[in-house]
Amino acid sequence: MNIFRMFGDLSHLLAIIILLLKIWKTRSCSGISGKTQILFTVVYTTRYLDLFFSYISLYNSVMKVIFLVASYATIYLIYFKFKATYDKNQDTFRIEFLLGPCAVLALILNHEFSVVEILWTFSIYLEAVAILPQLFMVSKTGEAETITSHYLFCLGSYRALYILNWIYRYVYEDFKDWIPVIAGIIQTVLYCDFFYLYVTKVLKGRSLKLPA
Numbered sequence: 001m002n003i004f005r006m007f008g009d010l011s012h013l014l015a016i017i018i019l020l021l022k023i024w025k026t027r028s029c030s031g032i033s034g035k036t037q038i039l040f041t042v043v044y045t046t047r048y049l050d051l052f053f054s055y056i057s058l059y060n061s062v063m064k065v066i067f068l069v070a071s072y073a074t075i076y077l078i079y080f081k082f083k084a085t086y087d088k089n090q091d092t093f094r095i096e097f098l099l100g101p102c103a104v105l106a107l108i109l110n111h112e113f114s115v116v117e118i119l120w121t122f123s124i125y126l127e128a129v130a131i132l133p134q135l136f137m138v139s140k141t142g143e144a145e146t147i148t149s150h151y152l153f154c155l156g157s158y159r160a161l162y163i164l165n166w167i168y169r170y171v172y173e174d175f176k177d178w179i180p181v182i183a184g185i186i187q188t189v190l191y192c193d194f195f196y197l198y199v200t201k202v203l204k205g206r207s208l209k210l211p212a
Helices: 003-026 034-052 058-081 096-108 115-129 132-141 146-173 178-190 192-200
Strands: none
Touching: 003 058, 003 146, 034 058, 034 096, 034 115, 034 132, 096 115, 115 178, 132 146, 146 178, 146 192, 178 192
16 A cells, blocks of 8 residues: 555545535436446456455455445436436437447456456456446537536546555565556546546636537
8 A cells, every 4th residue: 555546546536536526416317427327347356356255455356346335326327316317318428339349358358367457457458448438428428417427537546546556565675466567557648638627627616518
């Protein structure tokens, strides 16, 4: 554990809290991509199977449980509790174009050809692109609510901080794992345009509107 990973985890947790509070307080899923939330649920489910047979620390286990419970709770709110407010006509990204290639890539590039390891690798690849349906939805509608922008910013910050965590571990612990590092870099790059708009508009009190 180092300060970059700690703040990365906190940023990730804050993103989830912001999303859940947004949905619950407004009683609406407007502007939220249910498909991105499905992908994140698949990510956490396939990654945290080790909860059943491996113990690292109380902190590690608690965080995994929180992410799992929160992801399924989000799916419930979007597709059941507040289903009437979910705009599926705007959430049209074809997630099979993400799931299929990530599954194939996990079968080809992995650390060990075992079920658990392949599923973990699949979750790493999928997390790198899971935000695409949300970004596509924001691009399609042309704008995002401020609270949704805060959610996206925290998610992007989480991954950027994890890159710093890997750099720290490489320098001080001689840690090298190129699968999550490369996937993390790709994921961070996807947020670059959004980061710029967030800093130049949202933080100045203006709504986030994307160019057509």
